[in-house]
Amino acid sequence: MTVYDFDRVISRKNTDCAKWDAAPAIFGETEIIPMWVADMDLPVARPITEAILKRAEHEFYGYPAQLPKSAAAAVVARMKKKFNWEIDPGWIVLTPGVVPALYAAVKAFTVPGDYVVHQDPVYYPFWSVIQNNGCQVANNALQLAGDQYEVDFDDLQAKFEPIQQMVPLPQRTRMMILCNPHNPVGRVWTEKELRRMGDIVVGNGAIMVSDEIHCELLFNGHRHVPFATLSPEFEQNSLVCMAASKTFNLAGLDASVIIIPNRGLRERFNQAKKGMMPSGNIFGVVALEAAFTRGDEWLEQVLDYLQGNLEFLAGYFETYIPKIRVIKPQGTYLVWLDCRGLGLSSRKLMTFMNRTARVGLDHGYVFGPSGEGFERMNHAYPVITGCWP
Numbered sequence: 001m002t003v004y005d006f007d008r009v010i011s012r013k014n015t016d017c018a019k020w021d022a023a024p025a026i027f028g029e030t031e032i033i034p035m036w037v038a039d040m041d042l043p044v045a046r047p048i049t050e051a052i053l054k055r056a057e058h059e060f061y062g063y064p065a066q067l068p069k070s071a072a073a074a075v076v077a078r079m080k081k082k083f084n085w086e087i088d089p090g091w092i093v094l095t096p097g098v099v100p101a102l103y104a105a106v107k108a109f110t111v112p113g114d115y116v117v118h119q120d121p122v123y124y125p126f127w128s129v130i131q132n133n134g135c136q137v138a139n140n141a142l143q144l145a146g147d148q149y150e151v152d153f154d155d156l157q158a159k160f161e162p163i164q165q166m167v168p169l170p171q172r173t174r175m176m177i178l179c180n181p182h183n184p185v186g187r188v189w190t191e192k193e194l195r196r197m198g199d200i201v202v203g204n205g206a207i208m209v210s211d212e213i214h215c216e217l218l219f220n221g222h223r224h225v226p227f228a229t230l231s232p233e234f235e236q237n238s239l240v241c242m243a244a245s246k247t248f249n250l251a252g253l254d255a256s257v258i259i260i261p262n263r264g265l266r267e268r269f270n271q272a273k274k275g276m277m278p279s280g281n282i283f284g285v286v287a288l289e290a291a292f293t294r295g296d297e298w299l300e301q302v303l304d305y306l307q308g309n310l311e312f313l314a315g316y317f318e319t320y321i322p323k324i325r326v327i328k329p330q331g332t333y334l335v336w337l338d339c340r341g342l343g344l345s346s347r348k349l350m351t352f353m354n355r356t357a358r359v360g361l362d363h364g365y366v367f368g369p370s371g372e373g374f375e376r377m378n379h380a381y382p383v384i385t386g387c388w389p
């Protein structure tokens with residue numbers, strides 16, 4: 001058994017990594033601890049490094065043909081093992097990332113002017129994915145109820161109803177982009193919630209694009225349910241965006257897998273992405289396969305570590321900074337901090353975090369209007385045992 005030492009601090013500075021090397025420009029401070037972008041400061045599973053080194057030894061890095069059969073088989077086996085979802089390898093479309101796939105999906109299934117639903121506060125590229133395709137955001141804002149966020153189902157239903165004007169206008173709401181687990185609020189949507197959302201979206205003839213990139217980063221016993229597994233109708237009207245990139249910390253390797261069971265939707269998606277995306281990253285698919293087939297020993301240990309970090313962080317805030325409330329995530333290593341108790345405007349809060357606290361966080365307002373007064377903190381870091389009070 002390989003035992004990983006996640007307490008080891010390995011500098012990422014000057015490695016051309018966005019989190020550390022772009023931080024001074026982004027936050028306007030050189031001495032700042034960057035806890036923003038969603039990758040981990042924890043080294044990857046050994047089998048992944050070995051697989052990449054082996055591939056590199058071949059010394060030919062030309063165009064790949066397609067998703068290798070063995071990598072596709074690894075995805076099929078992973079879906080079965082983790083979620084009891086039986087998929088056909090032909091349903092898998094390789095893309096260089098989930099965000100490019102979201103762009104292609106909006107392009108494929110909408111026309112400019114259409115509405116696309118999402119739920120703010122939400123991973124900020126969702127806004128630009130919709131708007132840069134000429135569509136309009138139908139924002140089904142999440143509601144903070146006590147310690148957790150909930151879906152406003154009446155409002156979701158209303159997103160599909162005619163707009164009441166002098167002459168009612170038909171809403172052309174053709175799609176919802178779901179985030180599950182939800183970044184930044186950390187909700188892992190339950191089967192019941194997913195069914196209700198699906199009944200509204202699919203029931204109104206729209207397509208559900210389900211971004212499940214964080215689906216294996218779960219805490220406190222929460223269980224992930226892929227949207228498409230809930231009914232044959234949901235399966236035929238959805239795209240499920242998966243990857244090894246968040247779970248196994250491979251974001252720089254550009255390989256995501258979009259599972260599209262419906263042939264017609266798959267063809268339209270493939271058409272939309274034509275010429276816009278490279279055919280694949282040879283190291284990305286090798287890493288994906290190694291992660292899905294030989295990464296679980298590492299994953300178990302990293303999840304334990306992250307769970308410990310989360311408990312530590314929540315306890316620390318409660319004891320020492322009680323004015324900031326931790327919205328404890330059920331999934332993802334991103335913590336949503338309710339800073340409204342500090343009584344600062346968004347701008348002052350941002351300046352306080354950047355200049356005074358000197359932590360580089362994702363400021364809440366970038367996730368949408370419901371994010372005002374919040375900050376998002378990444379906690380996937382070494383927490384050196386014994387260094388803290």
Ligand SMILES: Cc1ncc(COP(=O)(O)O)c(C=O)c1O
Nearest residue numbers: 038097098099100123183211213
């Ligand atoms: C919900 C969500 N989707 C997509 C991404 C990015 O995906 P990719 O790097 O594969 O484009 C992130 C990254 O943090 C994310 O949180």
